[in-house]
Amino acid sequence: MQSVNPYTESIVEEYDEHDEEDVEAALSRAAETFEEWRATSLTERRGLLTDAADVLREREEKYAELMTEEMGKPITEARSEVQKCAWVCDYYAEHAAEHLQEKTVQGPEDAETYVRYDPLGPILAVMPWNFPLWQVFRFAAPHLTSGNVGLLKHASNVPGCAKAIEEVFRDAGYPEGVFQSLLVGSDLVEEIIEDDRVRAVTLTGSGPAGRSVAEQAGKNLKKSVLELGGSDPHIVLDDAPIAEAAETGARARTINSGQSCIAAKRFIVHDAVYDEFVDRFVSEMEALQMGDPKDEDTDVGPQAREDLMEELHEQVEDSVEMGAEVRLGGEPEDGEGYFYPPTVLTDVPRDSPAGCEELFGPVASVFRVESEAEAVELANDSQYGLGGSVWTTNLERGKGVAARVESGAVFVNELTKSDPRLPFGGVKDSGYGRELGVEGIHEFVNRKTVFVQHGVGDE
Structure with a gap:
């Protein structure tokens, strides 16, 4: 071995x-x-x-x-x-x-x-x-x-x-x-x-x-x-604190170089703040430093195995062929190491790999929605139900949305994470x-x- x-x-x-x-x-x-x-x-x-x-x-x-x-x-x-x-x-x-x-x-x-x-x-x-x-x-x-x-x-x-x-x-x-x-x-x-x-x-x-x-x-x-597995929704409502939602969203998507079951994977953004969020989010993802994992300044290291990196890229390519737009990244890095860069996909078809499969790497799928109800519907339109997060300046509204998301955990204005004091697990697949x-x-x-x-x- x-x-x-x-x-x-x-x-x-x-x-x-x-x-x-x-x-x-x-x-x-x-x-x-x-x-x-x-x-x-x-x-x-x-x-x-x-x-x-x-x-x-x-x-x-x-x-x-x-x-x-x-x-x-x-x-x-x-x-x-x-x-x-x-x-x-x-x-x-x-x-x-x-x-x-x-x-x-x-x-x-x-x-x-x-x-x-x-x-x-x-x-x-x-x-x-x-x-x-x-x-x-x-x-x-x-x-x-x-x-x-x-x-x-x-x-x-x-x-x-x-x-x-x-x-x-x-x-x-x-x-x-x-x-x-x-x-x-x-x-x-x-x-x-x-x-x-x-x-x-x-x-x-x-x-x-x-x-x-x-x-x-x-x-x-x-x-x-x-x-x-998980394909956690990161719901950004029309009254969300955009700077915080984007900054935390980039960390939530790339923790462990994106290889986390509870990473934010599907970014569901209200139309009223969509453009602002996407611009900030792409900037945050682009600013992440990829490189030697033993370097103190590295944010994103290599993928754990070559076959996993190749599988991730196939999912991205298939999603792009089906209509997704690459706003950042989208190609494995040349040279030594199994590196896949922070990647942002927009206009993601729901039936594409980026829309309905788990992407186990630093690839974010962004969706535009017209209402809170549509955001919840899309969040639940998944075989997975591990975690999720909701971003809003109205905490009562956030708790209301959290109650309707079908997952084992929902965090309001925070990324999903495990804590020894709190039960952890999922529903559905x-x-x-x-x-x-x-x-x-x-x-x-x-x-x-x-x-x-x-x-x-x-x-």
């Missing part, structure tokens, strides 16, 4: 893949460890999570550079990602006891009734390359702390990050087997899900991968959580289930009802 630097196109490192014998050993270790780990006090688990946060902070630069080398993330964003991983560890170390506390439910007067939260067992996490640390830690922090054990099948282009995450938990003092990275291809995922020792599965990734995992989990009657917050930690526990009848056999 190789990791290839998308900036230099050179091999970073090669790793030996795990074979079926290695996977069997890992599954056995996970099942054995779970019986001990579930009996470990919550206080001890929380303390270990605090230690994991300390390891992350101590090694921030090391892990940030690793991400930048393996998938091209700009170094300033990579550092922020490590910091966010430490934050999610801090959050659950502080709040897990509250979130997992037995909940008393009013029942008969002569009985004690409550709900307790018990761990399920080994959980398989199938994770993507675009946020190679964060998307694993937002799974691991709550679910290891609730008493489960984790098995990570990471994306094949970030094996170094997979090993680094395993290293964090080991060096924080977690028992061997609580968290294991499996360096395997996708061909072994079905077999792992089918194994009786695996009790649940979570995936962050593409729609096809999500459907495959959901099918296998459903066939084996196992709980699953899916966070899939963007998946199901929630991560983060109290809702997230409850996804992989047995919410067990306990009914204790009083007066029977009492002396």
Whole structure:
């Protein structure tokens, strides 16, 4: 298994893949460890999570550079990602006891009734390359702390990050087997899900991968959580603060070099402010600096793989053939590295790739609408429903629009982002289930009802 630097196109490192014998050993270790780990006090688990946060902070630069080398993330964003991983560890170390506390439910007067939260067992996490640390830690922090054990099948282009995450938990003092990275291809995922020792599965990734995992989990009657793609609307109403909407919109479209499920992708702009917004937005996108991801001043790095860059360009070309106008960018950069420039498309046909597919790179699709109602209709005219944002100077109006947008999250006058304190996930083809917050930690526990009848056999 190789990791290839998308900036230099050179091999970073090669790793030996795990074979079926290695996977069997890992599954056995996970099942054995779970019986001990579930009996470990919550206080001890929380303390270990605090230690994991300390390891992350101590090694921030090391892990940030690793991400930048393996998938091209700009170094300033990579550092922020490590910091966010430490934050999610801090959050659950502080709040897990509250979130997992037995909940008393009013029942008969002569009985004690409550709900307790018990761990399920080994959980398989199938994770993507675009946020190679964060998307694993937002799974691991709550679910290891609730008493489960984790098995990570990471994306094949970030094996170094997979090993680094395993290293964090080991060096924080977690028992061997609580968290294991499996360096395997996708061909072994079905077999792992089918194994009786695996009790649940979570995936962050593409729609096809999500459907495959959901099918296998459903066939084996196992709980699953899916966070899939998105084509988030960035709605600019006629009373929007245009300068802020354009500036934040450019950042929202190009975070992680545009490779984010919750990036703003469809810019839906009221006719009354359309021209002003487009001019400002194009200027903001044009001002972004593209280059060496290890350079502190770089805003947009390379795409993570050459095939992904080529697929993105095909979507742009097909959209232009169908009538979209290129206002900025639109062609891969010549030379070394998998660079695709910040790109703005206007007059985008709704049935073009830029109108109805997810463009996983720094390409913005801009639409003109005549009314608020049309803006909401277009925002919802998508197979996806992950996030979205609304821009207006009238906050009550913004909340009203947010209520009508069909997605797992809507932000008013801010870009869509995840936060350990808030539930995160989507609807429609963007998946199901929630991560983060109290809702997230409850996804992989047995919410067990306990009914204790009083007066029977009492002396």
